[in-house]
Amino acid sequence: MNKQHIRWGIIGLGRIANSFAQDIPFTTNASLQAVAARDGDKADAFAQRYGATHAYDSYNALFQDPSVDAVYIATPHSLHLEQATEAMRAGKAVLCEKPITTSPSELEQLTAIAAQTDSYLMEGMWTYFLxxxxxxxxxxxxxxxxxxxxxxxxxxxxxxxxxxxxxxxxxxxxxxxxxxxxxxxxxxxxxxxxxxxxxxxxxxxxxxxxxxxxxxxxxxxxxxxxxxxxxxxxxxxxxxxxxxxxxxxxxxxxxxxxxxxxxxxxxxxxxxxxxxxxxLGFHYEVEAVSQDILEGKKTSKIVPHSTSMAFQLQIEQLRKMAGSLQPCSAAL
Structure with a gap:
């Protein structure tokens, strides 16, 4: 990629998205380009607070924005599969907040789509980068x-x-x-x-x-x-x-x-x-992921897909042992 920094878009503008946006200025290779929320007023306020160039009331509008290189997904877990898929199919690199999916089968689908679209995909286990x-x-x-x-x-x-x-x-x-x-x-x-x-x-x-x-x-x-x-x-x-x-x-x-x-x-x-x-500490992850993307990598050596799958398999096993309800999400 012939550029010096990655222009980020953020969807799902809750607490952790605020932390993520607040730390972008501490990086040397990233900037906040666009944000999106279901509530357009919320998106406008978030963009103004953190200096984003564009604010959208539609996630798809952000995915289709040609000025966005990478998308940080900070929505509820059950939406990650659908939204990360849409972002990658729109040509965006994806950093998806943990847990990246709600089951191993969803993660298999998502990594397959990353391979099909030749997209960068990483689970946002920011603690590993501290x-x-x-x-x-x-x-x-x-x-x-x-x-x-x-x-x-x-x-x-x-x-x-x-x-x-x-x-x-x-x-x-x-x-x-x-x-x-x-x-x-x-x-x-x-x-x-x-x-x-x-x-x-x-x-x-x-x-x-x-x-x-x-x-x-x-x-x-x-x-x-x-x-x-x-x-x-x-x-x-x-x-x-x-x-x-x-x-x-x-x-x-x-x-x-x-x-x-x-x-x-x-x-x-x-x-x-x-x-x-x-x-806050998020900038270590943002910097590393941005550098991966700039170097044309498709996965992270710090949080590879195999590590995310290990998390998913262990959580699934523990949920079954607990007898807790399984999450509801539609397969694509």
């Missing part, structure tokens, strides 16, 4: 904690009062804590162990409409190694990750948005890292 998380991975890979034995990770915020119509609980929108929050701990276990567990145990609590609202999971890996993961709509969890080895452990505070990590030997802090950023 320098603190990458530093923790480097410490593990270079033997700073010895043999890896345990990963403990959780993510939970109260989503109360309960309502079956609230997006987080709405079964037709892919509601439930595993797709909404549990994907973060699952992703951290995948990042550090780098393989599938050989055994899975789980305890879950279901909301009145049948979607899971609290889960605790134990993954067992070869060599008697374990990941203890949790997610919740019922309470605030610590939201930290601990990577524990024979010789020490790493703590990552507020892992999903981490700006620092801490290395311990027993109770002694021996090393620490702080990225000292001024942004």
């Amino acid at each position: 320098p603190a998380v990458q530093k923790a991975k480097q410490w593990v890979d270079t033997g700073r904690i010895g043999k890896l034995l345990h990963v403990k990770s959780d993510f939970g915020y109260p989503q109360l009062p309960y309502s079956p119509d609230k997006r987080e609980y709405n079964a037709t929108l892919g509601g439930g804590t595993l797709l909404e929050m549990g994907i973060y701990p699952i992703a951290l276990a995948r990042l550090f162990f780098g393989e599938d567990p050989i055994n899975v145990d789980q305890q879950s609590h279901l909301a009145p409409n049948g979607v899971e609202d609290d889960t605790t999971t134990l993954f067992t890996y070869p060599g008697d190694r374990y990941a203890n993961l949790a997610s919740s709509f019922r309470c605030k969890l610590q939201n930290w990750t601990y990577i524990i080895g024979e010789d020490g452990y790493i703590a990552i505070p507020d892992t999903w948005r981490a700006n620092r990590c801490l290395l311990y030997e027993l109770d002694t802090l021996v090393d620490e890292f702080d990225d000292k950023r001024e942004s």
Whole structure:
């Protein structure tokens, strides 16, 4: 691609889209070109707030805008398959917020369409791009904690009062804590162990409409190694990750948005890292994806399609074990 930066469009202008747009100015290779919402007034206000050139009251209008190179999809999970498909068929690169789809079969369809249209497609697991998380991975890979034995990770915020119509609980929108929050701990276990567990145990609590609202999971890996993961709509969890080895452990505070990590030997802090950023942290992902697109790549080496499929397969397994309702979305 013979250009210096990627012009982004955003659809679905909620909280996370605001964070994404707010961080684009911290990049060196991206700009915000267009935004779209069902409500034209909302799109106009968002565009004015973040300096987008165009605002649309139709997602398709944004997909057809020739000045847009890439689309960030920040709508509910159940809409991702349809909207990412439309964007790629319109010739756009796609960064789709996690979870990229609500089932493995949907992801198979989406990656097939990416191949058919020769399009860039990546799931927006922004946590993988944070320098603190990458530093923790480097410490593990270079033997700073010895043999890896345990990963403990959780993510939970109260989503109360309960309502079956609230997006987080709405079964037709892919509601439930595993797709909404549990994907973060699952992703951290995948990042550090780098393989599938050989055994899975789980305890879950279901909301009145049948979607899971609290889960605790134990993954067992070869060599008697374990990941203890949790997610919740019922309470605030610590939201930290601990990577524990024979010789020490790493703590990552507020892992999903981490700006620092801490290395311990027993109770002694021996090393620490702080990225000292001024942004929210989304710009690391935006910069990396924009560079991929500029270089003509079709997938990310940080979040390849195989990693997204691993998330989907594990979440599907856990939802079946919990007995929670399956999300409703139409196959294309």
